[in-house]
Amino acid sequence: MSKQPIGIFDSGVGGTSIWKEIHTLLPNEHTIYLADSNNAPYGPKGKQTITNLCVKNTELLIHKDCKLIVVACNTATTNSIDYLRKTYNIPFIGIEPAIKPAALQTKTNAIGILATKGTLSSALFSKTTDLFASNIKVIEQVGDGIVSLIENGNLYSEDMKLLLKNYMQPMIDVNIDCLVLGCTHYPYLIPLLKEMLPKHITIIDSGEAVARQTKAILKQNNLLNTETSTINSQFYTNGDVSVLKPLIGNNYTIDYLDF
Numbered sequence: 001m002s003k004q005p006i007g008i009f010d011s012g013v014g015g016t017s018i019w020k021e022i023h024t025l026l027p028n029e030h031t032i033y034l035a036d037s038n039n040a041p042y043g044p045k046g047k048q049t050i051t052n053l054c055v056k057n058t059e060l061l062i063h064k065d066c067k068l069i070v071v072a073c074n075t076a077t078t079n080s081i082d083y084l085r086k087t088y089n090i091p092f093i094g095i096e097p098a099i100k101p102a103a104l105q106t107k108t109n110a111i112g113i114l115a116t117k118g119t120l121s122s123a124l125f126s127k128t129t130d131l132f133a134s135n136i137k138v139i140e141q142v143g144d145g146i147v148s149l150i151e152n153g154n155l156y157s158e159d160m161k162l163l164l165k166n167y168m169q170p171m172i173d174v175n176i177d178c179l180v181l182g183c184t185h186y187p188y189l190i191p192l193l194k195e196m197l198p199k200h201i202t203i204i205d206s207g208e209a210v211a212r213q214t215k216a217i218l219k220q221n222n223l224l225n226t227e228t229s230t231i232n233s234q235f236y237t238n239g240d241v242s243v244l245k246p247l248i249g250n251n252y253t254i255d256y257l258d259f
C-alpha cells in the first residue's frame, strides 16, 4: 500500500502551492492532484454544495487508489473534512488558516486574515479564532474575486493589484503585523503583497505545516513509500490546462479530465 499515491484536491489550481510543499518534503511519494477548476470558486457556495464537491473529488481519488487524501483547500476543509473523515476509511489531511501561529507572533496585537467567505463563515474557523485569538484584534477580509482572477489566468494583473490594495488598506490602517493567507490560491499572491505591504508585516501560510502533518500521518500508518522507483506526479484538471501549467512548470503531465 505504501507505493500508492497521495491524493490532493482543491477547487482549482491553488492547491498546487500545497503540492509543492509536499513534493519538496516527500520527494519519494507518488502524487495525484485534482484541480476542480470547473466548479471554482468554492468560497461563495453553501456548505452542502461544497461537501458534495468534496465527495466527488474524494471518490475519484479513492478510485485512483490513493492511500491518503490532502484536502488542499481551506474552504473545503473548514466546511467538509468532518464529513469526509466520518464517511471514508482513509486518512485525510486538511488545511486551515494559521491563526494560532499569527496570534502567538503578533507584537501589535492585530492580525489580518484573508480567506474566502466559506472559510470565514465556517464553524471551525470561529472555533479556532475564539480559542487562539480572543484577546487580539482580528481583521477578517473576504477575498472576493481573487480565486476567479487566478483561475482565469489573471494572477499578476492590474485588476488583481487593485483588488489587493483595497483589501490590504484597512489592515494596514489598524497596524497589523501578521497577515494570514487563508486560501491555498493566495501564496501565489506573495510577490504582489510584498510590493504593497509595509516591511514589518509577516505573511503566514500553512503549506509547510500541511506537508509536515502529511509526513507524520504517513509514518504513523506505516505508509511512507520505501521503493525508490521513478516518482510520478500526475495532475488532472476539469478546467483550462494552460492555467495550471505555468504554476507547476514543464516537467509534469497535466491531463484534462471531466470529473
Ligand code: DGL
Pocket: 010, 011, 012, 014, 015, 040, 041, 042, 043, 044, 072, 073, 074, 075, 076, 116, 119, 147, 182, 183, 184, 185
Ligand atoms: N483554494 C481554495 C481555498 O483554500 C479556494 C476556495 C475557492 O475556490 O473559493 O479556500
